[in-house]
Amino acid sequence: MAATTQAKAPKGGHKYQAVRAYLADLIVSELAVGDAVPSERVLTEKFGVSRMTVRQALDALVADGVLQREQGRGTFVAPQHTDFEMRLTTFGEEARRRGMVPGTQVLESGTTPAGRLVAEALGCGEDELMHYVERLRFADGTPMGVERAWVPVHLAPDLLDDGVPDSLYDALKVRGHAPTWGEDTILAAEATAKELALLAMNGGRAVLRAHRRTFSDDGACMYSQMCYRGDRYSVVVPLREARPTIVPRVQPDADDTADGADG
Known part of the structure; x- marks a missing residue:
């Protein structure tokens, strides 16, 4: 031996x-x-x-x-983390840029009043009608995030007439409201029971929540939330010289925090 x-x-x-x-x-x-x-x-x-x-x-x-x-x-x-750079792009664009195949499952869509949180984010009335979309995002077949997005109905009345567009950003662009800049607020949090099930998270409950306000040249055009699974997702944030914040940041209450979208 x-x-x-x-x-x-x-x-x-x-x-x-x-x-x-x-x-x-x-x-x-x-x-x-x-x-x-x-x-x-x-x-x-x-x-x-x-x-x-x-x-x-x-x-x-x-x-x-x-x-x-x-x-x-x-x-x-362990499965390796997917690094996504925080830019004004869609989830699908970021996935493809890293050689991954994006996928989407629409969970819910329709029209709803803005409510307090969305109204504060977009600077509108709480009763203003919004297109609402909730989607589950995949990369190479693995669920990576749950997203929610609100778009003012008056900007794109026919936005959901033929179902949820593959890209809300592209849909706004063809209607004359191309997103030009935005602002993200990123929070560390625990997943809800619904998020754990959707994201197939069998281990920890850690997630990243990104709250985004997106603007076109003529004003706010979308508010979105994204819940990224913490065990498969990390964020790359390019840094630049400090500048004054153009718009006051939204500080979501704990009760208002939910899964969300990035366009």
Whole structure:
């Protein structure tokens, strides 16, 4: 029987770093999403270190989103996060820009009064009629977010006559209200029971909520909310020199926070 070769940490380095480096290389070269990594016992024997040292290496990779633990089952390679840059584009455009296939399921659509939150965001009366759309967004077949959007009816009376357009931004553009700029407010939150079910989130409840006001040259043209699953989604925010806020930010109440849309 061949003798077991014991790996060693680099001279002068922390022992857990050798375990972490080994696992990182294993994930890249041999394992796929959902595969189990070697157990703590196996790693302890392989590197000749304590179980606490092995756990430290695993904890670091879990914190980085590379691994995920499942209670009673073990530690597995986690699905990698999808980075979306916050720009005035649609979800579909951002997905395609990253080589992913976008998908949409319309959950609800119709006409409704603006209500307090939407009225404050768009600077209109609470009774003003809005087109309302709620959609589930997919990337490569995986549910990534739940979105809601409100568009003033007077800007596009026929917006939903033939069903929900693939892109609300494009639909506004052909009607003379091309979106030119917007403002996002991003909140960390917990998913509701409905969101957990729609997004097939079996682990944590963490989500990102983006509240967006979109403007065309002639004023506010859309208010939207998006609930992104925190285990598969990260946001890239380009930075520039600080400038005064053009319009006061909307500060949604906790009771008003819901899943939403980005056009």
